[in-house]
Amino acid sequence: MTAQTPPTPPFRDPRLPLAKRIDDLLGRLRLDERIAFLHQFAPAVERLDIAAFRTGQEALHGVAWMGPATVFPQAVGLGATWNEDLVRRIGEAVSTEVRAMRARDDRVGLNVWAPTVNLLRHPLWGRNEEGYSEDPKLTSAIATAYTRGLRGDHPTYWRTAPVLKHWLAHNNETNRDTTSSSVRPRVLHEYDLRAFRETVEAGAVAGVMPAYNLVNGRPNHVSPYLNEHLRAWTDEDLLVCSDAGAPSNLVDSEHYFDTHEEATAAAIRAGVDSFTDHGTDGSKIVERIQGALTQGLLTADDIDEAVRRQLSVRFRLGEFDPEFDPESDPASDPASDPASGPHTNVTAFDTPAHRALAQEAAEQAIVLLKNEGGLLPLAEDTRIAVVGLLADECKLDWYSGTLIHRSTPLEGLYERFGADRVTFAEGVDRVRLRTAAGTYLSIPEAPDAPDEARGAEGALDPALLAGRTDLPPLTTDATGTDLALVDWGDDVLTLRAPDGRYLSVAEDGYVRASADQPGGWVVQETFRLERHESHGSHGSHEGGHLLKHMGTGLYVSVAADGVKVANENAEIFTLDVTERGVESVTRIASEADAVVVIAGNDPHINGRETEDRTTLRLPQQQERLLRAARAANPNTALVLTSAYPYAVGHDDLPAVLWTAHGGQAAGTALARVLAGDVSPAGRLPQTWYAADTDLPDLLDYDVIGSRQTYLYFEGTPLFPFGHGLSYAGFAYENLSHRVTGDEVKVTFTLTNTSARTADDVPQLYVRAVNPSVPRPRRELAAHRRVTLAPGASTDVTLLAPLAAFAFWDVAQDRLRLEPGAYELLVGASSEDIRLTATVDLDGDPAVPRPVVDAGLDAAAYDDQRGTEIVDRTRTSGDAVTPADGGTGELLFHDCDFGSGVTEVTVEAAGEGAVEFSLNGGPVLAVLNLSATTGPYDYTTLSAGIVAAGVHDVHLRLRGPLRLARVGFSG
Incomplete structure (x- = not known):
């Protein structure tokens, strides 16, 4: 009797809808197997012939931590290119290398944790190198391009599955697992959520990773925003992967829950699907989940929902369809026929195309900040002195792969100008340490x-x-x-x-x-x-x-x-100095035609993950070298190679350039720009401030109230957002605009007025002329990187969606386009505006707050002083408390009391008092709160008032209380 081949289970049938396949596989998994899937290292299920699966492969600017790989410029450098097409191609190259490396080493994961879309709100943030920009529009544009490249173009199967980092409002390393970012609704919706939302809505994102910090008093790993906002933006299943060790932090450092069973259950119910904790050992997480189930804190349905989202990603990666997945390695499936379709080329790694792309990216990331007196580009016969701590370095950062090729600035200049025309002095002191x-x-x-x-x-x-x-x-x-x-x-x-x-x-x-x-x-x-x-x-x-x-x-x-x-x-020890670095710099600088000083940072020192910077200033040793070079030779160009901005005095310097650490081709790229083979066209993705005094506190996340980033900053920056010079000249002419449907179409003529081919980056900003609430000074709506031949012109069209003109109306709890006049500003940077026009837009008029019917949510204020937002409960909602338990004030504009009210009520917890007044007048009611039993033990207090018509409501909060809501009745 001949044995029959068992039927193919439905989950392995690619003809079935994805949801049915997931349902089938989920039904075949035992509960203990499903629980085990919730750890980062999900074990194999041999009885179903299912392989082990790992969430998490770092791929921020190349494949990281897995040995040799193509190393592209740091993420902030990719942001400086302002070039989505380039970044998409980099994403394609990185995902191709992930697949090629995976074919050789199954430790390489296909669920890639990239890109980082945290906004570069504060330049002292240690992880500045990982983000793209301080602007949500530019950040989302670059992130969308990278995720599209990582995902691939196949309609069904993804080359890799990108996970965005780090959800949400995360810009400090100092006490990053215990600090809370106070984010009011306008900042949340107009700023922090935008970069995530626009990238998710573009359709190439597999999930997100919550950040270590808390937002409004609640850890991101139990944030209700994961379900309320994130998962409402797409019909795709989004995988939420915890950050490393963060699940344990909920108890161990944050003390937000008393037990790990409570914390784990809360994270799963909030939407976390994969726990990155305790390295490769999943037993602790399994034990906690089982304990939560036993205690009734979780149900099997909660487990299934998380596993379902994991399986959705695994199916999209082609794991269960190796014979149909164009990215699979045929060698991994003996039954597959290499001729049956296109499969990953396992040798598609460190290819000439990838090397050329790394150089192209490094060239496009270079920003010419200043160029006076014709020093740059350098003439062919220039004798060049190259000095500085980074002159002969090609630095890596924490998320870099291992270099296969390396090009330092010194090597690039040797290659481009000849070793006989380039001299070098590192400029460091040589010492002996005597005991x-x-x-x-x-x-x-x-x-x-x-x-x-x-x-x-x-x-x-x-x-x-x-x-x-x-x-x-x-x-x-x-x-x-x-x-x-x-x-x-x-x-x-x-x-x-x-x-x-x-x-x-x-x-x-x-x-x-x-x-x-x-x-x-x-x-x-x-x-x-x-x-x-x-x-x-x-x-x-x-x-x-x-x-x-x-x-x-x-x-x-x-x-x-x-x-x-x-x-x-x-x-x-006694230091015996055997050679002074400044002396060697002075010597070679005085003998050269031009000096190139390469200064900046080491990405592992003084500003990196776990460590914020303390100042914008250039380190003193590097400042001394720069001044020594300038004193010896006025033809000194400063090249800042750094992961973040510096405040550098440059009045006496004819030329200043900046590049992020540019990966494997950094030196070649810089030499080509200095020589004029490439005209620089990088643009600053964040404001460069003139001094530390221009900066808010690192933990102040209220970009509106404290006037942060180019959107609101009212001082004079060292170099503005969007700034970048060229060796070419460009003329902007013939601005026109019209409103079509749900967007404003802006068209103008761009002309290269020089004798060299070059790129320009025209930028469109918008500004409300007479806003009813504080609005940005100007806000990026669209941009494009354009290449033009000498003397060539082109018509550039930029589209600004009407949503770009809207703001979050706290009174109506939604985005609202205010009717009125808006300026359209076209230029070469946020401060270099060449063309302007005004457009009148229809919208929804403001209406008074219907406080009699709706009351007031405390966090939906129009303005505040001395308060911070905290969690109303552990699971949802916001409340407001005086900072440090002192005194704070809240202001609510245009509150409509109708024909009149006679009572005010407050919902509050803690201890203290709430004082109520109208229009800045005398206190009309004081509601005293005796100490409640805990921070979430709310009570309702009431007092008599008399109010009718429309007024501004002022509340003064005294003491360590939490105010959740204010209500009124007649």
Whole structure:
């Protein structure tokens, strides 16, 4: 008797609708299997022939953490290109490399955690490098382009499944898991939600990752906005992946819940589908979910809803249809026929096309901030002095892949102008560290690195060098070793051996020259010199320095078995300077025709994930090098290579450029721009402020009230949003506009008036002429990057949807287009406006608040002073409290009391008083609140008033109370 082939289960039948396939598979999974799926590392289900699945593959600007990959410019650099087509092509390249790497290594995941769409509200945010722009329109445009490239063009199967980071209102690393962002409704809807919404609505997003912080007193991982807003924007199933360790934070650091079972249940009910916690060990999450089920905090339906969204992503990635998925690797399915259709080319990795794309992106990301006196572009026969800490560096950041190719500014200039015309001085001091015994720190000769520690072209792989314990530790001897001392600011320094190896501390505590670059989650290559005072019979006097290791907080000591960090016996060092960096800079600068100073940051030091910056200022050591070069040679160009803006005095500098860390082709790209082979056309994606005093507090998220970003900033920026110069000239003429349907169509003529082919980036801004509420000074509505040949003209059409002219009306709890006049501003930056026109738009007129029927939600104020928004309950709603339990004020405009009311009621918790008045007049009622049993134990208080007609309502809050609502009755 011949055995029959078992029928194909419905979930493996691609002819069926996706929902039916998911239902079938979900019904075949046991409850324990479904629970296990909710951890980041979902195990295989062998009885159903279902493979293990991992959420999360970092791919911010190339495939990260999986070894060699094409490294594109940092995300903020991609934002500076203002070029969606370019960014889409980069997304395609990255997703192609993800698939190619996956074919070789199943640890590579197809659910990619990128891009980051957090708005660059505050330039001191440590993760500034990860976002695209301070503007929601530009951010969503670039993010949409990247996600479309990551997703691929197939109508059914996705090449990768992008997850947006980090939901929501997240711009601080300082206490990031315990701080709350107070975000009023207008800021929420007009600013923070917009970048996510427009990208999700574009249709190429698989999910989001909540941020570590709280918003309005509630952790993002239990945010009702996930279901109320995010999932209302699309019919697709969106996967919500937690950030690493955040589920445990709900109890451990935030103390928002008493038990992990409560916290896990609340996160699942709020919409979290995948828990990134405890590394690869899913047992803790499984145990918590099972406990929540036993305690009645969750139901099996709650589990199924989360698993359903996971399965939806897995089906879209083609996991269950390898024979039909054009992206699958035929080698992974022995039954598949390579001739049956297009499959991923597993060699489509580090291709000539990807290398060219990395260079194109690096070139387009360069922003020419200033160019006076004709210094740039440099003439072919220019003798160039190249100086600076970053001149011969190609820096990586935390979310970079390992470089296959590398191009530093120095190498690029050597290649472009010839080594005989380029001189170099790094400009760092060379020192020897003398011990109290009179000996010096000495670096033993390193043995040859093993083959597995070498990457492409024989380069040492920094991931393999850092933390090595097989190298001999530092010792001391009579002569010692010269060390390059680099001060990165805030007294944080690195020490580097003559052969380029950085001093680093491994897990055993010994100090070795073992790192190719500073790096790692905890950087082990940074130190701080602390002055040591000696105390003797003649009083205190300076007695050398202690060398503190920043990664461990311990001090360097000298022992018989080598130099180490320890809790005791800290060595007292004297610095003997053997070479002054400023002197070498002065020498080569004075002998050159032009000087190029390369300054900026190391992405792992003083401003990165877990660490905000403290100042906009350039580190003092780099400032000294810049001034020395300028004093020696007036033809000095400053190139800032950085992950964020700086406040740099530039009045005496003829040329200033900025580029984010530009990936593998950074040096070649910069040299081509300096030489004029490419006319720069990058534009600033965020405001560059002139001084720290221009900045609000890092934790002040009210962009409207504190006048933040180019939208509201009323000072004079160092360089404005959208700014960027060119070697070419462009004329803007013939502006016309008309309203068609639900958009305003703006057309003008753009002409290249120069003798070189170049790009320009015309920008359309809009502004309400006579707004009834505070509105942006101007707001980006559309832009386009245009390439024009010499003397060529083109008609440019930019479309501004009517929604771009609307604001969030807190009285009506919706977006509202106010009727009236609006300016259309076309120009080369937010401050360089070339053409203007005015359009009159119809809209919905304002109406008084119907407070008798609807009351007032406390958080829906028009203005406030001294308050912050907190959670009304753990699951939903907002309340308002005085900051620090003091006194705060709320203002509500145009409240309609109709024919009259005689009573005011407040819903509040805590302890304190609410004072009620109208139009800034005398207090009409005081409602005193005795202490309630907890922050969510609300009570209703009432007092008599007399009010009729339309008035402004003023509320003064005193004490640590939470005000949720105000009501009125007659």
